[in-house]
Amino acid sequence: MNAPAILPPAGDGGPAMDIYHQFRGLIVSGQLGAGERLPTVRQTAADLGVAAGTAAKAYKLLEHDGFVVTRTAAGTRVAESAAVLPRSVVRRLRELASEAEASGSGLDDVVNALRAVWRG
Amino acid sequence: MTLFLPFPSRMGTVRRRRCDPHPFTLRRTVLDVSNPQGTHRLRQAERSEYATPVFAALLVIAVALVLIIARKRMPEQPAPSNVRRTWLTFGPRGGIVGALLALVALVATTVAAGLASSPDADGRWILLVLAAPNAAIDEVRPWFYGWDFGVPVLVCTAALAVVAWLTLRSSAARPFLRPDTVAAETIARTEVASGTVSIAAAGMLLALGGAWRFIARSGSIANLRIEGDARTFDITWRYAEFAVAGGWLAPVVEVVAFVLLLLVASRLRRRPAASATDDAPASAPAHETASAR
Numbered sequence: 331m332n333a334p335a336i337l338p339p340a341g342d343g344g345p346a347m348d349i350y351h352q353f354r355g356l357i358v359s360g361q362l363g364a365g366e367r368l369p370t371v372r373q374t375a376a377d378l379g380v381a382a383g384t385a386a387k388a389y390k391l392l393e394h395d396g397f398v399v400t401r402t403a404a405g406t407r408v409a410e411s412a413a414v415l416p417r418s419v420v421r422r423l424r425e426l427a428s429e430a431e432a433s434g435s436g437l438d439d440v441v442n443a444l445r446a447v448w449r450g
Numbered sequence: 451m452t453l454f455l456p457f458p459s460r461m462g463t464v465r466r467r468r469c470d471p472h473p474f475t476l477r478r479t480v481l482d483v484s485n486p487q488g489t490h491r492l493r494q495a496e497r498s499e500y501a502t503p504v505f506a507a508l509l510v511i512a513v514a515l516v517l518i519i520a521r522k523r524m525p526e527q528p529a530p531s532n533v534r535r536t537w538l539t540f541g542p543r544g545g546i547v548g549a550l551l552a553l554v555a556l557v558a559t560t561v562a563a564g565l566a567s568s569p570d571a572d573g574r575w576i577l578l579v580l581a582a583p584n585a586a587i588d589e590v591r592p593w594f595y596g597w598d599f600g601v602p603v604l605v606c607t608a609a610l611a612v613v614a615w616l617t618l619r620s621s622a623a624r625p626f627l628r629p630d631t632v633a634a635e636t637i638a639r640t641e642v643a644s645g646t647v648s649i650a651a652a653g654m655l656l657a658l659g660g661a662w663r664f665i666a667r668s669g670s671i672a673n674l675r676i677e678g679d680a681r682t683f684d685i686t687w688r689y690a691e692f693a694v695a696g697g698w699l700a701p702v703v704e705v706v707a708f709v710l711l712l713l714v715a716s717r718l719r720r721r722p723a724a725s726a727t728d729d730a731p732a733s734a735p736a737h738e739t740a741s742a743r
Contacts, residue, residue, distance in 0.1 A: 356532050369534045376625040378528045405534075 345380045349388035357397050357412050363420030364413035368398060368406045500595070500660050501602035503707075504556075507653025508610040511646055515617040518642075522624055529626035537618035540636070541643040549614075549651035552703075556607055556658045559696075560600035563665055566689065567596025574598045578668045582683040590674060590685060595664040603657055614650040618643055641717060648710040655707035659700040666697025 356362045368389070369377070375385040389406055392398045397412045408417075415423075430440045498505075533539070538546065567575045568591070578594035621642045626632045670693045673682045687693070 352530055353532070362532055367534045369531060373531070373535060373623060373625075376623070377525065377531055379525050379625070 345384045346387040349385055350391045353392055354397055357408055360414035362408045363415050363417035364408055364410045366408045366417045497598050498602040500599050500657055501606040503653045503656035504603060504606040504610050507649050508606055508613055510649055511613050511617050515613060515620060518620045525625045525627055527628045529629045529632055535622040537615055537622060539622045540639040541618055541647055545644060545647040549647050552651050552654040552658060553611060556654045559658060559661050560603050563595040564597040564600045567594050580671060580685045580687050582685050585683045587683060592668040592671060594668045595661050607654060610650055610653060614646055617646050645714050645717060648714045652707040652710040655703045659704035662696030662700040666693045669693025670697060
C-alpha cells in the first residue's frame with residue numbers, strides 16, 4: 331500500500347524539490363559539515379513519507395548542483411566546496427548543543443561563552 | 451586397567467568416589483580405560499547445552515525484531531532528519547564494544563577448544579587426550595569442550611549476531627511518528643538498543659562461562675592414580691594454565707551476565723512509568739540530531 335506523500339508543499343516543484351531545498355539549507359547554514367554522510371535515500375523517503383524515487387531525484391539534484399558527492403560504497407556526502415564547516419566541528423557543535431540542552435543552559439549564554447572562548 | 455580421574459560422574463563409568471586433593475577437582479570417579487567413552491551416549495540435548503544461553507538470547511531478540519517490524523508505522527507528520535541512522539546510532543558504544551569482545555572471546559575459546567579436542571570411537575569430538583610422561587600407562591581421555599559441543603555454540607552465536615544487528619538496524623531505521631515525538635522516540639530507541647546489546651552480551655557471557663568451566667574441569671587434571679597402585683602419575687597438558695585461568699574467570703563473566711540481565715529486567719519494570727511520559731510533547735526535533743550521535 332502506498333502512503334500519500336505528506337511532505338509540506340513548498341510550491342516550487344513538488345516533494346523532490348522540497349527535499350532538495352531542505353538539504354541545501356542544512357548544508358549552506360552549516361548544519362551539515364564537509365564530508366558528512368547524508369541519510370540514505372531509503373531513510374529520507376521513509377522519514378518524509380515519499381517514494382524512494384522521489385528522494386533519489388532530490389539527491390541527484392543536489393549532486394548536480396555540487397552540494398553533495400556520491401561515491402559507490404561511501405554513500406552521499408556533503409561536498410567540501412559547498413560546506414561551511416568541517417565535519418568534526420559540526421559534530422562537536424551538535425554535542426555542545428545536546429550537552430547544553432541537557433544541562434538547561436540557555437542558547438544566548440552558550441553563544442556568549444563560545445564567543446568569549448573564541449576570542450581567548 | 452582402571453584409572454582414577456577427576457571427572458563428573460555423568461561423563462564416565464562411576465564405580466567409587468574419593469576426596470580429591472587437587473584444587474580444581476570437584477570429585478573423582480573411576481574410568482575404565484578399556485572403554486574410555488563408557489556406555490554413555492552423547493545426546494543432542496547434552497551436545498547443545500552450552501549453546502542454550504545463546505539460543506535463549508537469540509529467541510528473545512528475534513521476538514523483539516518481529517515486534518519492531520510488525521509495529522512499523524507510517525509517519526503522521528514528516529520528521530526530517532539530517533542524521534544518518536545506522537545500527538550504531540542509538541546503541542551504547544561501550545556496550546557494543548563489550549558485546550563484540552564477548553563474541554570474540556566465545557568464538558576464540560570454542561575454536562581453540564575444538565582444535566585441541568580429539569574424536570572418540572564414534573567420531574564425536576568430545577575428548578581431550580592427556581598424556582602421563584615417563585609412565586607406561588595409556589593416555590587419559592576425559593570429556594572436553596570439543597567440536598561436538600562447540601559447533602552448536604558457533605551456529606547460535608552467528609545467528610545471534612545477525613539478529614541483534616538486524617534489530618538495532620530496524621529499530622534505528624524506523625521513521626519518527628511526528629516531529630514532537632522525536633525526543634521521546636529517541637529515548638525509547640536508545641533503551642531498545644541497550645536492552646538488545648545487554649541480552650546478546652549476557653547470552654554469550656553465560657555460554658563463555660560454561661565453556662571455561664568445562665575446559666577447566668578437563669584441562670586442569672594434574673595427576674591420576676591407578677586402582678591398586680599407590681603411585682601417583684603426573685599428567686600434563688600444554689594449555690593447562692589457560693584452563694585453570696578460565697576456571698577462575700568463569701564465575702566473573704557469569705556474574706557480569708546476570709547483572710546485565712537484571713539491569714534489563716529493572717528497565718522493563720520501570721518502563722510503564724517512562725512510557726507515560728513518552729506521550730507528552732517532547733522538545734524540538736533538533737534534539738534528535740544532537741542526541742542520536
